[in-house]
Amino acid sequence: MTAPQNPITRAIWDGTLPIKFSLDSTEAAALGAKAIVEPYFIEAPRCSYFPLWTSQIRKYFVDMALNFIGDDAEIWYDVDGTPLKWHYPIGLLYDLHTGYRPDSNSPPPLPWPVTVHFKNFPADKLIKAQAIDATQDFFMSMIKEADFLRNGSTKKVMNLSKNDQTQLWDGLWSKNYDRFWSVNYRLVINDGQMPKHVPMRIYLPDNCPVIQEPISPVDENGNQLTLGDVLHQVLPELFPSPLPSENASAFPVPVIHGIIPQLEIPIVWASQNLCYPDNFLHIVVLLGI
Template identity: 70%
Template sequence: MYTSAITRAVWDGSIPIQFTWDKAEANALGSTAVESFFVEAPRCSYFSLLTSQVRKHFVDMALHFIGDDAEVWYDYEGTPLKWHYPIGLLYDLHGIQASSNKPGARETLLPWKVTVHFQNFPADRLIKSQAVDICQDYFMSMIKEADFLRNGSTKKVMNMSKADQTQLWDGLWSNNYDRFWEMNKKLVTNDGASPRHLPMRIYLPENCPVIQEPVSPVDENDRPRSLRQVLNVALPDLFPLDQDPSTPPPATAMVHGVTPSLDTGAVWASQNMSYPDNFLHIVVLFNS
């Protein structure tokens, strides 16, 4: 079993969410006020894994128009939320990152207020078919992509039995840390060898394209890189190596809602602070 206080803390992270039915939909159907649904959602989970609970709550509130074929979707302050992103990443992107642009604010008040829709799915902005099995397929594709970046092939994942691969997803779906990490440790520890590239994605404000470039964990002299150094490779202006300590940095890097020291070893961060899809998802906040 993989024993790391950091991976355990990452796994146990959660966000209280208030799901409220869209007012426009409610008004159009002449509905009276409907109670919100509250849940403590694991940061590492996905909205697709909560949808059955959300749907049941609103059906129990006598919203019988909601059929099993209704395409449930979510938004925050008018922005549709990508169901194939982990919940914690979505909160950091929209709840924290958006509010960081407001004077004196760096995080929103909890619970996170998310709007639920049962109509008018924005197919031009979200991927359709957010069923649990589709979410599982997407999750496993990310696991394989991370494996390819680390090793130059997907042999580690593909050499796992079907039962072992299923155990990865079941561990995530059931929020069972031990079950998940029993399998995942075989993928991320790399048998003590340095990975070829770091599975890493960087998210900038203002809906900028996601940055995912192959970044080596070592420099040209074969020395291990820090988080600052790998961020400098992708964003040299925002994360300069010669930053004056007396001058506020241009940007802050956030992972799982916290700002880790940029002197942290990049490989260690990748092995211990990645999401269950084995990508280190880093949200960049611009500093005033």
């Protein structure tokens, strides 16, 4: 089966972020650096994960004659002193930690400055299992969780052949849209049936707990809910109305993949077209300007 020619999912898949990786200055001397270590620049897919880039980043700094002894699991990243969760997609981390509102007049903070650490892993804040295999396991567990929320079971994922399940990860790892979506399309389209719940997570500022609730895509009368309806339902104090406010810049906004989506879009459409590869709709709520 070939991947659907969906310009929305394709544009999301092709989205990238330029990132500037700098070695922590307090660690550079301890690792044998004799001069200033130049940063490493990459353009990473928003849908990717940091562990998929760690070997490449490690090689760059080791080639700079740094005496690092250890494996990729020892390496971690932070932004402004906050460790970055390796099991979150890179685009989600950027939206969450930069707090950049696309409707502001200021330019986006690019390239995104990320600090690389080779020691003092913050085990109290991060899961120490950053190998690619661990990332794959976590990614597939999210796929199964999304399937359970959508259908009430994980049968659709579990009924995929072993090759199809492997193809999901290989497509993401190799940045191959057709390879990934030719399988994933069968999961998110839901055979044309209305899902039981929408797989979604909402992220708030100031390290608030992530909100994940069973969200029905329809109201008690069977009418489809919009994104605004859901935000109003879950966060009525931040979204007192399901409709956009007249002075939007003064109020919180949802950000998905670096954009502010219209509140009037059906939540099912958003779930099927704006989800990350783990099939969750990850929404970052940013406060007013």
